[in-house]
Amino acid sequence: MKLAQDTSRPPLEYVKGVPLIKSFAEGLGSLESFQARPDDLLISTYPKAGTTWISHILDMIYQGGDLEKCNRDPIFTRVSFLEFCVPGVPSGMETLQDIPAPRLIKTHLPLALLPQTVLEQKVKVVYVARNPKDVAVSYYHFYRMAKIHPEPGTWDSFLEKFMAGEVSYGFWYQHVREWWELSHTHPVLYLFYEDMKENPKREILKVLEFVGRSLPEETVDHIVQHTSFEEMKNNSLCNYSSVPLHIMDHSISPFMRKGIIGDWKTAFTVAQNERFDADYAEKMAGCNLTFHS
Ligand code: A3P
Secondary structure (H helix, E strand, C coil): CCCCCCCCCCCCEEECCEEECHHHHHHHHHHHHCCCCCCCEEEEECCCCCHHHHHHHHHHHHCCCCHHHHCCCCHHHHCEECCCCCCCCCCHHHHHHCCCCCCEEEECCCHHHCCCHHHHCCCEEEEEECCHHHHHHHHHHHHHHECCCCCCCCHHHHHHHHHCCCCCCCCHHHHHHHHHHHCCCCCEEEEEHHHHHHCHHHHHHHHHHHCCCCCCHHHHHHHHHHCCHHHHHCCCCCCCCCCCCCCECCCCCCCCCCCCCCHHHHCCCHHHHHHHHHHHHHHCCCCCCCCCC
8 A cells, every 4th residue: 555645636638538546547457457347247337426326226236235245344455346446545456456246346437548458358347327417516615625636627617627537537428328329239338327316217227138137026115215316315325425535525525415316406607508509519418419408
């Protein structure tokens, strides 16, 4: 483990044109030694799309719905965050070493930075997409509390950066599009946060089928119950409350913030919304993905 250093709000660092949290960018080289296994399951998302939610769902599925087994570790240890690298905290590659197969691994990387071994080993991917307006709002509050990001500035300036792809992991638009395109040639289950909110049981059944498992109906109901926003918010193993303060400050904004569809309406002005919609239409032209917001 490296020594703890000052991690307060360094600027993003570009790798192959993609802006990343500086320490993640610096640690990315270590992913060259990553060897995917055919029985790995990769959770892929653009940040703030519901990564933690689907991670807990998948771990509960893998543990047969046994909450005691899920209580073995916090979510960020049960599901390794592949590119995570912050001085003084075990990296994603380090936590991966302690995870028995079949492994659950999460990433936010765009395809340009994804280790090729994932594709070569035909690793199954569960991708979750969320409407970009709620993502932008959630990301703004996450930037405020997760101090490994640069200062977010005002909401207005952050929204401009989001549209310009000048936030960590770059363009949301490109991310959701390229993983959607990949789903035509690679085993990707492409889910939407809004569908999960609308009918979590239906979406969990899709996940079960995709990972080739089945569980009794009462176990599925139990998973639905224990992966609800309220349960996860109050579960210290899911809500990131154990993360050191110099990385996340929940007094600024909790990680489990609102967990709703349409919170953007409380943040966007009419002018911001019109500008966003026009920009969205340009960037998503020719793409048949539709989002509910
Ligand atoms: P909000 O900030 O809009 O509340 P990620 O895990 O990808 O970082 O995403 C975090 C977002 O997902 C946050 O959104 C968080 O509240 C929401 N979230 C986490 N668990 C959830 C759940 N069980 N149900 C609904 N939303 C959830």
